[in-house]
Amino acid sequence: MSYLEALILGIVQGLTEFLPISSSAHLIxxxxxxxxxxxxxxxxxxxxxxxxxxxxxxxxxxxxxEDVNRLGRGILRGVRxxxxxxxxxxxxxxxxxxxxxxxxxxxxxxxxxxxTAHAAAIITILFTLPYFLADRLAxxxxxxxxxxxxxxxxxxxxALALAPGVSRSGITIAAAMLAGMSRHEAARLxxxxxxxVTVAAIGKESLVxxxxxxxDASFLGIVVVGVxxxxxxxxxxxxxxxxxxxxxxxxxxxxxxxxxGVGFLAWVSLTG
Numbered sequence: 001m002s003y004l005e006a007l008i009l010g011i012v013q014g015l016t017e018f019l020p021i022s023s024s025a026h027l028i029x030x031x032x033x034x035x036x037x038x039x040x041x042x043x044x045x046x047x048x049x050x051x052x053x054x055x056x057x058x059x060x061x062x063x064x065x066e067d068v069n070r071l072g073r074g075i076l077r078g079v080r081x082x083x084x085x086x087x088x089x090x091x092x093x094x095x096x097x098x099x100x101x102x103x104x105x106x107x108x109x110x111x112x113x114x115x116t117a118h119a120a121a122i123i124t125i126l127f128t129l130p131y132f133l134a135d136r137l138a139x140x141x142x143x144x145x146x147x148x149x150x151x152x153x154x155x156x157x158x159a160l161a162l163a164p165g166v167s168r169s170g171i172t173i174a175a176a177m178l179a180g181m182s183r184h185e186a187a188r189l190x191x192x193x194x195x196x197v198t199v200a201a202i203g204k205e206s207l208v209x210x211x212x213x214x215x216d217a218s219f220l221g222i223v224v225v226g227v228x229x230x231x232x233x234x235x236x237x238x239x240x241x242x243x244x245x246x247x248x249x250x251x252x253x254x255x256x257x258x259x260x261g262v263g264f265l266a267w268v269s270l271t272g
Contacts, residue, residue: 001048003225005034010226013052014059014233018191018241020131020170020253021260025120027052028164029264032117044219050205051223055230057198060191062231063238067192085144092146093189096155097196103159104204111162117268123165124261130174131251139180143189150179158193165261168194169241173250183245191238 012030016023027049061068071093074086104111114123157175161168169190176186202209 001044001219001222003222006048006222006226007229008034009048010052010055010229011233013226014056014230014235015237017053017056017194017230017234018060018169018237020167020173020250021257022120022124022127022161022165022167022170023056024115024161024164025124025167028115028117028120032268044216046205047209047211048219048223048226050202050209052226052230053198054202055227056234057195057202058227058231059234059238060195060198063235064188064192064195067188068195071192089144089146092148092151093192094196095148096151096158096193097200099152099155100159100162100197101200104162104201107162114163118265120164121261121265121268123163124257125165125265127160127166127171128254128257128261130178131170131249131254134174134177135249135251137180138177138183138186140182141180142182142185143192145181146189150176153179154189154193158197167257168197170250170253173245177250183250184242187242187245 009027009030012026013023016026031045070086071090074082074084074088075090075094077084078087078091114120154172154175157171158168160166161171169187172190172193173183173186176189177183181189
């Protein structure tokens with residue numbers, strides 16, 4: 001992998017992780033167009049994809065540093081038995097992470113089988129449909145109004161995003177809106193939920209990452225380019241997305257997702 005490819009993939013990851021257009025599908029498409037199609041057997045490529053998420057994790061923690069600090073302290077108080085608002089909200093954000101962790105461990109083989117160009121294109125098209133329904137049912141509930149069942153509901157939706165093309169941010173924002181949250185608050189919940197699930201994902205693949213770096217010292221420099229690029233673009237994407245959802249419907253992204261999925265599916269079918 002060249003530094004230019006690392007730069008391109010870092011930009012793709014940073015922009016698409018927090019916009020409801022699926023970072024995994026875009027990485028698969030970008031890697032396919034660059035002649036580097038993703039494969040579970042390609043440990044170097046897999047390690048690089050995992051480390052790109054370190055960049056977007058950094059972006060989320062930096063942007064929501066006040067929330068992370070407040071809810072993190074709340075979680076510690078909650079473990080000690082406190083039931084104040086921050087403790088309850090922080091613990092429920094962690095609860096929302098459980099479904100994706102369980103399904104990732106149980107169905108890893110199936111998830112890897114879905115990481116193909118054809119599957120990513122089809123899923124990108126199909127999982128745009130919930131956005132239209134969410135726009136109709138969005139309410140005015142805020143993050144502090146989250147309850148156990150809402151946390152589990154959004155957590156299950158997040159687990160669906162293990163399939164490339166679903167979009168973790170898109171499906172969790174839509175699920176929260178379907179449960180009565182406003183667009184802006186649903187996005188806040190989605191982005192905060194990305195932090196523990198990304199930490200878990202990086203931890204799960206840590207051995208693959210260590211082996212890839214140990215096998216090729218030059219790989220580290222390429223990783224640094226990708227991580228920094230994804231962190232900077234991810235931070236900008238969060239800021240833009242939160243502003244956008246204050247005055248625009250989630251379904252606006254259908255104007256991008258559906259043609260993207262159709263076009264890429266046609267291209268892959270024609271080129272093999």
